[in-house]
Amino acid sequence: MNLDPPIPSSHVTLERLDPLAAAAARPVTTGAALLALTVPAVMITVRVDEITQPAWLVVAYAALFAAVWILLNRSHPTRPVWQTPSAQVFHVLLAIMLMASAASTLGANAMMRDDWGPIVVGILLVATTPYRPAREIALWTAVHTLICAVLGIVQSPFAVSDFPTLTYAVTGSVAVAVMGFTAAAYARSLTHSTQLWQTRAWHAAAAAAVDRRPGVARSVQQERVSLLNREVVPYLQRVVAADTLSEHDRDEARRLASSIRSLLVADVERSWAQLMLDELVATHPSVNIQARADDPENLGSRAVLERRTLMRALAVISLERLAATELDLYLSAPDGRLRVVWSVATPRTMVDARRALRSMIELIRGVTLRSSVHERAGRLVIECECGY
Numbered sequence: 001m002n003l004d005p006p007i008p009s010s011h012v013t014l015e016r017l018d019p020l021a022a023a024a025a026r027p028v029t030t031g032a033a034l035l036a037l038t039v040p041a042v043m044i045t046v047r048v049d050e051i052t053q054p055a056w057l058v059v060a061y062a063a064l065f066a067a068v069w070i071l072l073n074r075s076h077p078t079r080p081v082w083q084t085p086s087a088q089v090f091h092v093l094l095a096i097m098l099m100a101s102a103a104s105t106l107g108a109n110a111m112m113r114d115d116w117g118p119i120v121v122g123i124l125l126v127a128t129t130p131y132r133p134a135r136e137i138a139l140w141t142a143v144h145t146l147i148c149a150v151l152g153i154v155q156s157p158f159a160v161s162d163f164p165t166l167t168y169a170v171t172g173s174v175a176v177a178v179m180g181f182t183a184a185a186y187a188r189s190l191t192h193s194t195q196l197w198q199t200r201a202w203h204a205a206a207a208a209a210v211d212r213r214p215g216v217a218r219s220v221q222q223e224r225v226s227l228l229n230r231e232v233v234p235y236l237q238r239v240v241a242a243d244t245l246s247e248h249d250r251d252e253a254r255r256l257a258s259s260i261r262s263l264l265v266a267d268v269e270r271s272w273a274q275l276m277l278d279e280l281v282a283t284h285p286s287v288n289i290q291a292r293a294d295d296p297e298n299l300g301s302r303a304v305l306e307r308r309t310l311m312r313a314l315a316v317i318s319l320e321r322l323a324a325t326e327l328d329l330y331l332s333a334p335d336g337r338l339r340v341v342w343s344v345a346t347p348r349t350m351v352d353a354r355r356a357l358r359s360m361i362e363l364i365r366g367v368t369l370r371s372s373v374h375e376r377a378g379r380l381v382i383e384c385e386c387g388y
Contacts, residue, residue, distance in 0.1 A: 014130040014187070015081055017194045019367050022130040023077040032127035033068045036120045040064065040101070043116040050105045060100035064120060067093040071124065075131050077362045080370060082131045090128075091140045094121050095147055102151040118148045118172065122179030126186075134188035141180025148173035272300035273329050276312055284319050291315070295331040303338050307386050310367065314342060314360055314382070321356040322346040326379075334385075337369070342382040353380045 015022035040061065044051065051057055070090045074082040101117040121144050125137060152172025273293035281291050293300075300308060311329070318324045326345035333339065346353050354361070354373065357380075364384050365371045371384035 011133055012191045012195070013081070013133050014190045014194060016367070017191060017198065019077075019363055021194070022075075023362070025130040026075060026077060029075050029127050029130070030072065032123055033072055036064065036068055036123045036127075039120055039123070040116040047105075052107050053104045055104075056100045056106075057104035060097045060104060060117070063093045063097040063100060067097065067124065071127060078365055080365050080368065084136075087128075087132055087136065091143070094124065094144060097121075098144065098147050098151065102155060106155070115172065117151075118144075118175040121148075122175050125176070125180040126183040129183050129187040129190065132187070134184045134191065137187055138181060138184035141176065141184060144180065145173045145177045148176050271295040271298045272308070273298075273311070273331055276300070276308070277315060277327065277329065280312070280315050280319060287319055287323070289319065289324055289327060291327045291329075293329045293331070295329070297331075297333070299331045299333050299338060303386070306367075307338060307340075310364070311340065314357075314364075317357060317360050318342075318344050318346075322348060322353055322380075338386040340382075340384050340386065343376070344380045344382075345378070346380065350375050350380055357382075 013022075014025075044057070067090050070086055070093070073079065074086055074090075098117045098121060101115070105115075125141060125144075128137060149169040149172060152168040152170075155172070156168040271293055273295040277291035277293055281287070281289060300311070303311075315327065315329075318327055322344060324344050324346050326343075328343040330341040330343075331338065332341075344353070348356070361371075361373055361382070364382065368384040368386050371382070373380070373382050375381065
């Protein structure tokens with residue numbers, strides 16, 4: 001079972017592939033949102049004499065404000081990935097804005113080429129490129145273009161120029177079509193280049209992991225040899241030097257055999273998550289920490305490399321930044337999706353712990369379907385569910 005299958009092509013976005021790049025685009029998104037609110041205000045001020053239905057203008061601006069709020073809210077770095085339902089609401093609000101803005105100037109719109117509705121929709125479509133799939137942007141661009149074309153035809157009788165009706169359909173929709181389809185092409189280019197880079201990077205990482213296996217095997221072998229030298233070899237030397245075997249020698253032989261057998265069984269049954277934690281603790285000998293993993297189904301070994309890398313990164317940061325004294329990792333797979341629960345005990349206050357992990361928490365929120373951070377019994381608990 002693949003706990004985290006590849007992202008379907010219809011859902012691929014830059015935010016899912018590279019959350020940090022999407023977070024870096026936040027200032028541009030904010031600027032586009034402010035521009036989308038400013039353009040209609042300026043154009044309404046210049047053409048106030050064309051407003052015949054003020055109530056519809058209020059509806060149009062309210063719909064625009066709501067759409068901008070959704071854009072800014074869902075694109076915030078601390079929010080989970082922007083999902084389809086809220087994106088559909090966003091585009092429905094834009095459609096309402098288009099129709100309401102046209103209704104506000106009905107009968108007085110003599111120059112449709114300077115309508116603010118299509119321009120604003122185009123700006124907001126461009127602003128969604130890091131957060132929404134290219135296919136979705138193209139689809140909604142076609143819908144908004146069709147709406148603008150129909151509105152152009154409806155308003156054509158009031159235009160000052162005597163052109164064919166089809167001309168007004170093109171004039172009213174060209175701004176949306178140009179900016180929207182350009183945004184879709186740009187989103188496709190971003191995701192394709194990012195996927196190509198990630199594919200090469202993961203292939204290199206996999207090759208490096210293969211190269212490390214002999215070293216890991218030697219490390220395990222050295223641990224076992226050390227155990228033999230510390231406990232078994234002295235016992236054998238004592239037995240060889242003795243003339244007879246005492247009952248105490250037999251009991252100690254049974255104890256050593258049981259200990260070695262238990263150790264071998266534990267090695268075989270040890271999950272990937274526990275091995276990962278043990279390895280990290282071993283690389284930080286100065287840190288006094290108890291690290292435990294509860295993964296009875298060994299789900300960590302079946303998670304994709306990206307998820308295992310994320311778990312390892314969080315463990316490292318907990319060790320180095322929080323001076324964690326206890327670290328518990330719990331893995332489960334409800335509905336075939338990997339659910340990860342971290343519980344960290346640290347001498348720091350919860351406020352300081354959250355601050356130290358802020359960048360990691362934002363990254364987790366960006367790459368997981370659902371996530372939460374809270375305090376439980378004096379511990380910082382981070383829960384997330386991976387899947388698309």
